[in-house]
Amino acid sequence: MRTSPTLRRLVPVVAVGALVLAACGSDDDSDASSSTDAPSGSVSGTAPADDACGNTIDDGVLTIATGEPAFYPWVIDDAPETGEGFEAAVAYAVAAEMGYDADSVVWVRTTFDEAIQPGPKNFDMNLQQYSITEERRENVDFSLPYFTSNQAIVALDGSPAEGATTVADLVDVKFGAQVGTTSLDFINDVIQPNQEPFVYDDNVGAKAALEANQIDAAVFDLPTALYVSGVEIEGSSVVGQFPADAGGTTDQFGIVLEKDNPLTACVDEAITTLTDNGELDAITQEWLADFTGAPVITVE
């Protein structure tokens, strides 16, 4: 009897499949453990503060990453090197505590993906409103929080979201949010609307969707919401904000560092100092004082 040509052509394929399976089966954790070695950063001769703080990718220089573009009011005019804007100011204050003066700070731009991708990083620390979550902590280091944000709702005039005082008033609203933000989790977990929310790459997409009448309202962190409604979307307003601990979750922003970076302890120390001596409060007042006013929506 002849075997069919198709069957015979399958022989190599089956052999490969068996090999791949065997390879997967023999995997153990020995590979993964080698990856947790600390990066071989050199200890700088001009090490500021202490050894941990000198452990940067470029000797004597602290490389800080932010978004491209960086948005108001976190960074004014997309120019972090001026130190203007809340996150730019926080970055310089943290750097100073770590022993890097303004001249020793270098800025780079990254996306979220670049911040979490494996391999060597081109930054020491990265801040662009990254919410601290336990899941993310498995893959990146977070500093202590430098800001606690409320979630807030932006809607055009006449939206069904207008006048909401409790979450129950919002269940029939069609929501939109930005991908990768805790705002999306907040919609799904706390508001739990009847219609599935739409998701956009950035707040520009959410804005376009509001104007295209595809969503009733969008959820952002409060400073972004106030900026978006005040400057970017004509005829919109912040119809409400939620208390910081709404739904049992607190949205806190932390600085992202490479997983198991020894620098994290040093950044934490700096943030603790800035929190204790009131400087962080002063920076928050200076840059975000205008970004707190909005009616409060309760979560029962």
Added chain:
Amino acid sequence: MTDRPTRRELYERARRRRSNVVATVSTIVVVTALVVLIPRSPGWGRVRQAFFDGDVFRESFPGLLQAFWLDVQILLWSTPLILVVSLVVALARNTRSAALFPLRAAAVIYTDVLRGIPVILLVFLIGFGVPALGLSREWANPLIWGTVTLVLSYSAYTAEIIRAGIESVHESQRAAARSLGMTSRQTMTTVVLPQAFRNIVPPLMNTFVSLQKDVALVSLIGPVEILRQAGIDKAKYANFTPYVAASIIFLALTIPFTRLADWALARQRRRTGATTIG
């Protein structure tokens, strides 16, 4: 007739056996090299952690599969629309009457412009732009305008494939049909198009495989389909494993179709008498 194989058959069988052995050995060598070498690269631990995290895979997979259903739905309702629109455009381009010149020109402009703009830009332009003209909520639905975008863009490509198919039918077929007294329309529907479609099955299937993936672009204007869900999960876990999971789900759909397309192509080669030179 005898059951004993001829010398020629014996020889061919030996040759086949030999090439099978060579194929198997070379495949094993290549795969072993990959399986052994990649994990030995210095960054493998990190790559494995970032792209092949078993826990993240298990947690994101069901949600991704559910989101993929939306991709399949968009695919199912776009495909027939694309075939209809592209056929109309191709036929418009193939008209020969002098009076129909504006129709031909319109078809040329349509295919040139729509093929020239990246689908991703069209999704934004049409998906956000048209509803912003002041449509009601149900008509502003991004699923409608996302589908319209895919249909417009893919129809331009498909129209060109169909036109090539029509032109691949020899002019003598047309001449013969007309000389039998068939009208121009009868010639097209009963003589030219049936032959044309047989010739273009492989490229059409190729385009269909491409469409299966481009459906994900609709997520840019809001709907949460598999690519968006993978992005959400990626941000949630700060890990790229959901992208790998999504790729596997895509492959489960695209591989059977690429195999089918290959089979159609091979069948056509046999049918048209083209031989395979080893």
